[in-house]
Amino acid sequence: MNCRLLTAAPLVRFSCRLVSRVIQTPCRTCSSSREDDIRNYIKESYVRIGKDAAPPPVIRGDVVYGTLPCMAAISGQKRRVHRVFVPSSLRSRDGRRELTYALQDILATVRNVHPTALHPLPEKYMYECLSQCGVHEYPDHEGIALELEPLHARPLISNRELLRIANRDTKTGAPPLVLACPFAQDMTNLGHLIRIAYYYGVHTVLVSSRFRQAQAINAIASSSSQGAVDLVDMVAVKGKLSISLEEWKRKFRIVGTVGMGYAGAVPLSEFKHDGRPVLLIMGSESKGIADPLVDICTDLVTIPACEVSNEATGSGVLESLNVSVAASILLHHITSSA
Structure with a gap:
């Protein structure tokens, strides 16, 4: 299915995601293009900060992990975001973790608001970052974590x-x-x-x-x-x-x-x-x-x-x-x- 066919009518403009939800079938042309675009952004950031051999970063603020908490932290605008951590394996389709629609939404927002904040890391380093903030178990971070200012009432x-x-x-x-x-x-x-x-x-x-x-x-x-x-x-x-x-x-x-x-x-x-x-x-x-x-x-x-x-x-x-x-x-x- 091509999205251009769906947006041809002058009075109604459908977004690809809305059409996908209604018919329960993702638009392959646009979803694939968007996913490749986000992966390229991860690759560029990966090259910019260096390779996986770098030591795990030292956290100087707080860490929020998971797609919903991260999106809320970005959209709430209560505190400044320092770095955005994602598994470096996401730069390739061969990685073990899927680049979900939720992750794509967050990273698209990050690219617009904090373009240089993205910091791809090996999966093990992401857990190191969480442990520095008192999260000593191995929670499912859903492929994303934010380093940001501490939250105060x-x-x-x-x-x-x-x-x-x-x-x-x-x-x-x-x-x-x-x-x-x-x-x-x-x-x-x-x-x-x-x-x-x-x-x-x-x-x-x-x-x-x-x-x-x-x-x-x-x-x-x-x-x-x-x-x-x-x-x-x-x-x-x-x-x-x-x-x-x-x-x-x-x-x-x-x-x-x-x-x-x-x-x-x-x-x-x-x-x-x-x-x-x-x-x-x-x-x-x-x-x-x-x-x-x-x-x-x-x-x-x-x-x-x-x-x-x-x-x-x-x-x-x-x-x-x-x-x-x-x-x-x-x-x-x-x-x-x-």
Whole structure:
């Protein structure tokens, strides 16, 4: 099939990729030409930086790996990209790794925005780069990794910015939704929370500057969030979170999550969205929300468990969920009732 035949009509212009998706068959002429073009770009970069005998590069920033996190980091434009690593075997069709459409999209963007940043490497050197940033296993990097500036949650400058967050316009017309996760210490959990927040349209993720995720968001969090850390507005609140949130009560309905049997808490099914902006506070899996934060909440909700009898222990109720699972349930209910 030749793409020129498809673009001949003066009123409708089809892109090759759109046609491929509709008819489920790639346009061989254009896809092959584009792939060869990207491979030539990899070859030129390979010649420019030298051969495979060069030592592995020293990472001086952070590393993001995988097609979705890398594309999000580039499109989010939150931080500067220093180098783009791909397996040097991609310069040839005989390599063991496929040059996928996703990789072609990213490398085409890189060539337009950061043309000299491409740095082809032997596969083993790519894992060396990841290990320098704390990724000591052998994850599937999907053929690409970025060296870029570390990601920091930005500080909340003033209460005026708080008002801007509360009055932010959204594409759906729904009231602003903010997620506070000051107790998420594990980077994998933090990444999952941010991914869920992005999925449900959360506008801002609030973290405390007392915790390390406010200082730097590493490659593990980026990978587990599938790149959402570069797309969600992350704000670090100075000082104690309970004192900072007192100002939020004027504009937000502050919803705290607590365990079953907590005095004053209502089942999630009884929570009704009244159209005001919502700030949802997620507690830690072991201790929940600290008492100073509970005191400033306008609503306390709990996710009821299904009790199943256990002959060995006499009880089958688990008192808490994984924090990211709980966040999914809560955000789904809040957004669907808005």
